[in-house]
Amino acid sequence: MNRYLLRRVLIAIPTLLGISFVIFAVLNLAPNDPMAQFALNPGIPFEVRENIRRSLGLDQPWPIRYVKWIWTLVSTGDLGYSFNSRFPVAQLIMLKLPVTIWVLGSAYLISILLAIPIGIISAVKQYSIFDHFVSAFAFIGFSVPTFFTGVLLILLFSVNLHWLPFIYDSTLVVKDTDSLIKLLKQSAMPIMVLALFQTATLARYVRASMLENLPLDYVRTARAKGIAERLVILRHVFRNSMLPVVTLIALGVPGIFGGALITEQIFRVPGIGSLVISSIETSDTPVIMAVNIVYALLVVAFNLIADMVYAFLDPRIKYT
Amino acid sequence: MSQARADSFSATASPTSGIRAQKVRTLWSNSWRQFQRHRLAMVGLVVVTAIFIGTLVGPFVWTKKIGGVNFADASLAPSLDHPFGTNDIGQDLFARVLWGGRISIAVGITSVLASISLGTIVGAIAGYFGGRIDGWLMRLTDLFLSLPQLPFLLMVIYLFREPVRQMLGPELGIFFLIVSVIAVTSWMPVARVVRASFLSLKHKEFVEAAHALGVQTGRIIFRHILPNVLSPVIVAATIGVGGAIITESALSFLGLGFPPDVPSWGRLLYDSLNFLEVAPHMAIFPGMFIFLAVVSINYVGDGLRDALDPRKTG
Numbered sequence: 300m301n302r303y304l305l306r307r308v309l310i311a312i313p314t315l316l317g318i319s320f321v322i323f324a325v326l327n328l329a330p331n332d333p334m335a336q337f338a339l340n341p342g343i344p345f346e347v348r349e350n351i352r353r354s355l356g357l358d359q360p361w362p363i364r365y366v367k368w369i370w371t372l373v374s375t376g377d378l379g380y381s382f383n384s385r386f387p388v389a390q391l392i393m394l395k396l397p398v399t400i401w402v403l404g405s406a407y408l409i410s411i412l413l414a415i416p417i418g419i420i421s422a423v424k425q426y427s428i429f430d431h432f433v434s435a436f437a438f439i440g441f442s443v444p445t446f447f448t449g450v451l452l453i454l455l456f457s458v459n460l461h462w463l464p465f466i467y468d469s470t471l472v473v474k475d476t477d478s479l480i481k482l483l484k485q486s487a488m489p490i491m492v493l494a495l496f497q498t499a500t501l502a503r504y505v506r507a508s509m510l511e512n513l514p515l516d517y518v519r520t521a522r523a524k525g526i527a528e529r530l531v532i533l534r535h536v537f538r539n540s541m542l543p544v545v546t547l548i549a550l551g552v553p554g555i556f557g558g559a560l561i562t563e564q565i566f567r568v569p570g571i572g573s574l575v576i577s578s579i580e581t582s583d584t585p586v587i588m589a590v591n592i593v594y595a596l597l598v599v600a601f602n603l604i605a606d607m608v609y610a611f612l613d614p615r616i617k618y619t
Numbered sequence: 620m621s622q623a624r625a626d627s628f629s630a631t632a633s634p635t636s637g638i639r640a641q642k643v644r645t646l647w648s649n650s651w652r653q654f655q656r657h658r659l660a661m662v663g664l665v666v667v668t669a670i671f672i673g674t675l676v677g678p679f680v681w682t683k684k685i686g687g688v689n690f691a692d693a694s695l696a697p698s699l700d701h702p703f704g705t706n707d708i709g710q711d712l713f714a715r716v717l718w719g720g721r722i723s724i725a726v727g728i729t730s731v732l733a734s735i736s737l738g739t740i741v742g743a744i745a746g747y748f749g750g751r752i753d754g755w756l757m758r759l760t761d762l763f764l765s766l767p768q769l770p771f772l773l774m775v776i777y778l779f780r781e782p783v784r785q786m787l788g789p790e791l792g793i794f795f796l797i798v799s800v801i802a803v804t805s806w807m808p809v810a811r812v813v814r815a816s817f818l819s820l821k822h823k824e825f826v827e828a829a830h831a832l833g834v835q836t837g838r839i840i841f842r843h844i845l846p847n848v849l850s851p852v853i854v855a856a857t858i859g860v861g862g863a864i865i866t867e868s869a870l871s872f873l874g875l876g877f878p879p880d881v882p883s884w885g886r887l888l889y890d891s892l893n894f895l896e897v898a899p900h901m902a903i904f905p906g907m908f909i910f911l912a913v914v915s916i917n918y919v920g921d922g923l924r925d926a927l928d929p930r931k932t933g
Contacts, residue, residue, distance in 0.1 A: 313758075314761060314762055314765050315765075317762045318762060318765055318766055321762070321766070322771070322774070325774065325775060325778065326774070326778065329778030329779055438914065438917065438918070438921075439914060442861065442910065442913045442914040442917050443910045443913070443914070444865045444868060444869065444909060444910070444913070446868070446869060446872045446885075446888065447888065447906040447909060447910055450888065450891075450892070450895070450902045450906060451903075451906070453895055454895060454899050454902065454903075458895055458896050458899065553767070556767075557767060557768060557769045557770070558769075560769050560770065560773075560873075561769075561869055561872065561873065564872075564873055575770050575773065576773065576873065579770075579773050579774055579777045580777065582778075587770075587774060590770060591767055591770055591771065591774075594767030594770055595765055595766065595767055598764075598765045598767065599765055602765075
């Protein structure tokens, strides 16, 4: 197990290097100049601009800058400074991360808690009205793009009913019940949008996995032993069906981070997603690099976690 | 199966006898029969076809202009004159949605064709040749799978928008850019499926027979093995069209897609955001069309998956 883990981590390293190299190369091969914002400013003469360029290290060829960037990152954990805000990038990300994790985390948790019972019931009562309803809901839920659900929710809850605000207030500090309610109100719609999509996707997996296990021999054995149907479903079938689902839950985390980009943009949630978009729009290379690395790290890490969890839960699997 | 073969055999063997075989059951007609049993897939097929024909023929029938400014008719609610209402500068939304459909569907189909071809070629080469080539190609596939898709898409489009636009013009340029980035970031699952099938098929007798007959490698790959891999690829392609429409809409929705004078569905939705309170119809109609198109395409894909599954042939 440990050797397997070690090998997996070692394989992940070239992947991460490859991704960072691809992104760095794309950023630097593009004919976009991070200094362009100064070019139109008559207050900054050409020499000053060149000095800024040199002070940021942008006069060196990009392969050298890449090696320097990766070396600083590995040796000191330093992700550099944002060109725009002159803020350390790591600090910038840490500043935005809590909001994103709050919204994504609650949405994912809600969808897991909803999807599991929904999936179980609709598998046990296959072809019932409930099952047809769930199947249709799940199909629609993952086909409708999040930006449209977001717009519909805004139309319903903000424009028509005036229940919820549709712009996320980042300055809100939770110190009493009133501000807590305010926070819950302003997070409700982004969480709903994400939870709807994830519930739909997960419920399908839970249902499919349950259906795969239900006709198996061990289920018949359990029933033959006289175990109550409830226990057969919950103790025997459910536990076995959860194996692939747990993996899928872990594998879904990077995807939900990607999807959050759009949701954060609709509701103006000041999280990682909005940081990506604003940094791309201002050619803030260090921030773009760092956020992409964080995303890639998430993908690689959760792939690893998924495998680990699977091996831990299923004693039949032995990794060497 | 043997019955079907006997039927078609007798039909071809005695054409002069006047007795035609009642039903010639080919692989495709079997699949079609299976597909028809999936009711929702049939509904999806009808809806997709309707949207398809509507966007192709519609602009010739509904001849209201999609450009131009007419503030007298700004933000009108749906009426007989404007079935979907008008937008903030008085353009007819129905005409714009029809045009937008052309663009969204064109992006969807073109990018899927590109991504399927790329994935099939990579998968076929990796699976057929194996060894070191396979190792490197699969490493590349893994790399692309770990690439954060949406941030990467946004970055590439933002950075290369201007030069490509200067090279190919504002409309064709952004079309080309969007199609190629969607293709480059979505070919991996197909490559994996094709590779897996090639690995198991390349040692089968019919391939050996082809080898023995002296068939060239390229012909073996494309004419002998590839047709056997077609069904998962067709299913992936169908569902991919829906995915590509969503991706294009998402890009336009984030303001990084088509310019405002090219009304793709996502762009129309993006344009509506500032007028949600005064003109909700500006958001609802384009959004409904994205949703309808994608749900229907996904149902068709679902039906195809069942229909092309050899275990379910009835």
